[in-house]
Amino acid sequence: MSEAALIERIAARGDGVTGDGRHVAGGVPGDRVRDDGIIVPGPNRSEPPCRHFGKCGGCQLQHVAEPALAEFVRDRVVGGLEGQDVPYGEVLPAQLSPERSRRRAALTALRTGKQVAIGFNAAHSNQIVDMRMCPLLLPELFALIAPIRDLLAMIAQQRRPVKIKLQMLDQGVEVILEGVKAEGLDAAMALQDFAGVHTLARFAIDQGDGLEILWQPEPPTMRFGDILVEVPPFAFLQATAAGQTALVDAVTRAIGDAGAVADLFAGVGTFALSVQAGRKVYAAEGARDAVAALTGAANRARALVATEHRDLFRRPLVPAELNRFGAVILDPPRAGAEEQVRELAASKTPMIAYVSCNPASFARDAKTLVAGGYMLDWVQPVGQFRWSTHVELAARFSR
Numbered sequence: 411m412s413e414a415a416l417i418e419r420i421a422a423r424g425d426g427v428t429g430d431g432r433h434v435a436g437g438v439p440g441d442r443v444r445d446d447g448i449i450v451p452g453p454n455r456s457e458p459p460c461r462h463f464g465k466c467g468g469c470q471l472q473h474v475a476e477p478a479l480a481e482f483v484r485d486r487v488v489g490g491l492e493g494q495d496v497p498y499g500e501v502l503p504a505q506l507s508p509e510r511s512r513r514r515a516a517l518t519a520l521r522t523g524k525q526v527a528i529g530f531n532a533a534h535s536n537q538i539v540d541m542r543m544c545p546l547l548l549p550e551l552f553a554l555i556a557p558i559r560d561l562l563a564m565i566a567q568q569r570r571p572v573k574i575k576l577q578m579l580d581q582g583v584e585v586i587l588e589g590v591k592a593e594g595l596d597a598a599m600a601l602q603d604f605a606g607v608h609t610l611a612r613f614a615i616d617q618g619d620g621l622e623i624l625w626q627p628e629p630p631t632m633r634f635g636d637i638l639v640e641v642p643p644f645a646f647l648q649a650t651a652a653g654q655t656a657l658v659d660a661v662t663r664a665i666g667d668a669g670a671v672a673d674l675f676a677g678v679g680t681f682a683l684s685v686q687a688g689r690k691v692y693a694a695e696g697a698r699d700a701v702a703a704l705t706g707a708a709n710r711a712r713a714l715v716a717t718e719h720r721d722l723f724r725r726p727l728v729p730a731e732l733n734r735f736g737a738v739i740l741d742p743p744r745a746g747a748e749e750q751v752r753e754l755a756a757s758k759t760p761m762i763a764y765v766s767c768n769p770a771s772f773a774r775d776a777k778t779l780v781a782g783g784y785m786l787d788w789v790q791p792v793g794q795f796r797w798s799t800h801v802e803l804a805a806r807f808s809r
Contacts, residue, residue, distance in 0.1 A: 414442035414450055420482045422489075424470035424799050438474050439481070454478035459509070459545045466539040468530035468546060469797035480504040483793040486801040490769035491786075494777045498786040506793040507650040512546045513578035514649050519558070521566040526559045528574065546796065550583055551576045554608060558585070561604050565592045575644045579630040581611035586644055588616040601625075614643055634683035639707040642699040645678050653794030653802065657765055658684045660790040660804035661739055664763035668736030674722055674750060675741045679704040679715075681765070682739075686713045692735070694720040694727070726750035732757035739763045746771030748778075755782025762807040769801055779807050 417426035417437040426437020434443045440452025458464070458472035471479060483504035491498050518538050519528040529541035544552050558574060566572050566589075573588040585605075592601055592615060605613040605625035613625035621643055629640040632647060641647070648654035661681050665671055669689050673682040676693035678700045685691065686708075693708075693715055695701040701719045708715035722742075726749045732738060738759050740747055744767055754762060755778050762784065766772035776786055784807040792802040 414444045417441045417443060417449075417452070419485060420471070420474070420478075422486060422799060436473060439478055460543055462529075462539050462541070462543065465532055466530050466541075467533040467535070468544070470533070470799050471797045472545075474797075476506070479797070480506055480793065483791045483801050486769045486799075487772075487789055487791045487803050490773035491776060491789075493770075494773040496773055496776045496780055496786060498776075498789060500788040502788060502790045504791040504793050505652075505656040507652040507796050509545050509796065510547065510549055510552075511650040511652055511796070513548050513551070513651065514647055515547060515551060515576050517541070517574040517576070519562050519566060519572040519574055521562060521568055521570075521572075523568075524563060526562045526566060528555055528559050528562070547576075548578055550578060554583060554585065557604065557608060558587075561600060562587075562590070564600055565590050565597050567591055577644055577647065579611045579632055579641065580638070581628060581630050582609055584612040584614075584630060584644065585610055586612075586614045586616070586621070589618075590615055591617055612643065632678070634679050634681075635685075635687065637679070637683045637686075637707050637711045637713060639678050639683065639703050641678055642703055645700060645703065647678075648680060649794050653792055654680065656790065656792045656794075657681075657802070657804050660792075660806075661685065661763045661765060664804065664806035665737035665739065665761055668761060670735050671737045671739060672727065672732065672735045673739040673741075674727065675743070675747070676701070676704060676717070676739075677741070679707060681741060681763075682715055683707065683711075683713065685739075686715050689714070691715045692718070694718045694722060696721045696723070722747065722750050724749075726753045728753050729757040732759045735759055737761040737763065739765070741765040742771075744768040744771060746775045748775065751775040751778045755779050755784070758809070760809050764805045764807065765803070766805070767800070767802045769803065772803060772805070776805070776807075784809055 415428040419427050421427050425433040438454045440454040442450040454475045456475040463472045527538045527540040529539045575586040577584045611630040614621050614623045631638040671691050673693040676682045676695045682691045682693040705717040787806045789805040
């Protein structure tokens, strides 16, 4: 038998890869794989902390030890840049969010007979892995899984999927149920009792006619810097507090002391409100409810934040507008910001802080910026979705 091949890296979808390019499911750098496919464990393996690992699609990398997991996050960013031939400066060590820190999740439930399964889907499948433990979620979120299971046994229709959205806010947990039919007095009372017993920040359901808020003792908020934002139902927030801190710190470092800053794809104000002290900020966002929340928060705080409801894909800021700012913060969706980046590449904006949740689209946009005369000074990889192949980052470009 020939010598077992060494697994050298982890591919974008989580497989181990040998030096000759063979992909090995479950392989970790430092393992060896024999000709018959048997993996000989190396020093970078870890015992998965969840009994659902291997079935549940929520995690792909629980078998990878912490140092190798951080290296995977960093390598995803480097690999994307090198694949586009983008010259880059420093790539900082990856920052990983800890266990049990996910404050936001979308799960699926299915009632079959008297049983209700709740969880993430199995990998590459629509099958629900019934969640009986989860080392990803905040304990406050996981504590609601069993009570929601009992509630859905009353109000979920047979074999009709229910979407469950959970998010931790300042006042407690927000719960949104989509695809239920709460008919009759008993169901209505059960919903009210559930919200009160579990002291939810907000409880809403969608029975097919739009979202109906059933419980909201006070406007739910999130704090960015010193400013409270009254957030819309399941507003986009960073998945963990640690991940948000890592990204905000990187953006703050990237924009330096710029006196006028544009925050593009601003959402409810994660970055605009976190960096506004001592400077003027213009914030543009295409989602109407998000920009309304940001506008209200800025007005109440009397912050120097000007907001605009603007579709940056159809109407990106042009160089004449961009040139007024000392720095631009860019935080687009997974597809990147190709249209806006083309305008930035033609501008004279001195500094760009780019936040990305997709190393591939980031590398494509980085190539455009570098071709336009920017230098990629540094990149901060962030592993906010622990044990996942999903990688985020923040980077600074300068002229």
